[in-house]
Amino acid sequence: MTFRLAALALAAAALLLVQPVQAQKAESADFVVALVNSEPITNSEVRAAIQRVTAQIKASGQPLPAVDEIRQGVLERLISDRAQLQLATETGVRIDDAAVDMAEQNLARQNQMDVDGLRKRMRKDGIQPDELRKQLRDQLTLTRLREREVDARVRISDQDVDRALAEQQAANTDPFAQEINLAQLLVAVPEKADANLTSQLQAQAQALLVRLRSGEDFAALVKQYSDADRSKAGEFGLRRADRYPPSFVQATQKVAVGAVSELVRSGAGFHILKVLERRAPSALAKSVQQTRARHILLRTSPELSAFAASAKLAALRQSIVSGKTDFAAAARDNSQDGSAAQGGDLGWANPGMFVPEFEEVMNQLKEGEISQPTVTRFGVHLIQLTDRRKVELSVREVREQVRNQLREARLDEAFASWARDVRERAYVELREPPQ
Incomplete structure (x- = not known):
């Protein structure tokens, strides 16, 4: 399963939600700017999205495009997303509350606060908890739909890998x-x-x-x-x-x-x-920095919320850091992962082997350091980085790396084509503002 699209979608959701931007509330003068299969997109939605996008562009240090250009791009994105969400509903894509809970926990962690703190921050910016959860659910829905629809279109053959390796080798002038x-x-x-x-x-x-x-x-x-x-x-x-x-x-x-x-x-x-x-090089000699980590995983359920799992792991972390508890022993006693018997040891891993939200935290750790409770789609983790090393990849590993690179590139192309197709199949009516 490819998690690139999931990471992008959740990252986009985070960017849209955590910018200190006041949400636009519907005004008495609000009006419909577009219909997507009879579902309206309002002017207030467009204005709020423009404000968020403008804040993001400014934060990145890039020059601001013309206002009309931003508005056109925002409206097209809203239309495309609305058409995809409708397709998801029609084809039975459903996101349960536990997945939304996890996404909310993850967003809070990214902003170095708990869920209560995140909700207070959102209320201050004019976004109510239900609205926040709806946005997260929509992003997860789009991600699930795109993975199902787009991933199936991308196949990388051994011949594709051979050609890419030959091209890289020919271009290698080192x-x-x-x-x-x-x-x-x-x-x-x-x-x-x-x-x-x-x-x-x-x-x-x-x-x-x-x-x-x-x-x-x-x-x-x-x-x-x-x-x-x-x-x-x-x-x-x-x-x-x-x-x-x-x-x-x-x-x-x-x-x-x-x-x-x-x-x-x-x-x-x-x-x-x-x-x-x-x-010329007989094979592409590539090296990679491998990481070795161990973790304690608590899986969320109706009986164990993400908040409760985080609180339990925070207490475990404090006990481990203070020297009262050994990490490996705590993993064997508490972790709900197959690595528990090995004290949570995950072995040596190449970049990209773990889901992005796990890997992002792991990569920021120093050797021996233990993370705060970290929420991923699998549950809540405590992560300890134990070692790093640089190794030369085997021929098989180089081929797999090239295969993944080709797949990423083709996923982008396939997604763009699929999104255009969904947009073209939708009935879209653009409306002029009332006089």
Whole structure:
């Protein structure tokens, strides 16, 4: 299941709800600006949405578009969302109260307050709790509908992955990611050589370079003059460029296969390098920062609300932080997750393996730090970060990463196409303001 759309929808809901913007109440002069399948969109709805969007744009530091442009974009978004919500109702998409409770808890956590504090803040901004919950329910409904309708349209084949890898590999011009085989002829410079001796040895190396460029055999001159290993005619063997000294890679970066470099000065002396072979990366070597965490999960239910679960975990957290309780023992005794038997240990995880609301909190933790109670669609968690490491991905993991990247890109395209289709199927009547 793809959670990208869910994260975007909930993030959008949060942005719309937490900006310090006074909600527009219906006035006596309010009027209908559009009908979507006979359901009205009022001028007050458009004005409130314009105010929210304007506040968001200002907060982001971006220049404000013209007022008419903002109004047109807002009205189109309201029409599109209304048509999708109607489709959700027709096709049986339902969001239960527990899911709305969880979304409300999550929104409160994002704003570093409890639900009561969030509701007080919303009332101050003119949004009543029922209105807040309706907006959250609508956002969850849209997310559920989009996941069901759009995800099914996106399929990534092995051939798609092969093509993407080939394109990435062809575009990879990093010289240190290539494989190269160099051979060297070294004119050594003693550690305590004075300037005069160093100059003489440099002249000797330069003379050898001239002879090589006039056509003399590299292997023969190595055997006769090189102060380095002369076996295999000074050849290092094919290896990734990052296993050579950076000065060698830089000196040979633009040297054709079969040609020799300019003199390269190192602590050992003066090197002449011949490029014997150069290959593009045989595989895309990618590294990723993995995270290891453990958690305690309490699943919400009619018997255990998100608020009660958060209170219980807050008390557990205090006991763990004070040293009275061990995290692993608390997980074994309390967690309602399959990881409980392992003390809540979730093992090493790549980015994107957890749902966004969990991963966002986890990524902000320092090693050993324990989060505040965190609400996700699975329940309420205490999260402790135990370790981080950087590892190189296997071929299978690289392919899976590329598959996910392709899927994300195609999801955006598929969603845009689907949203246009839903909008076009809806009956929309735009109305002029009353005179």
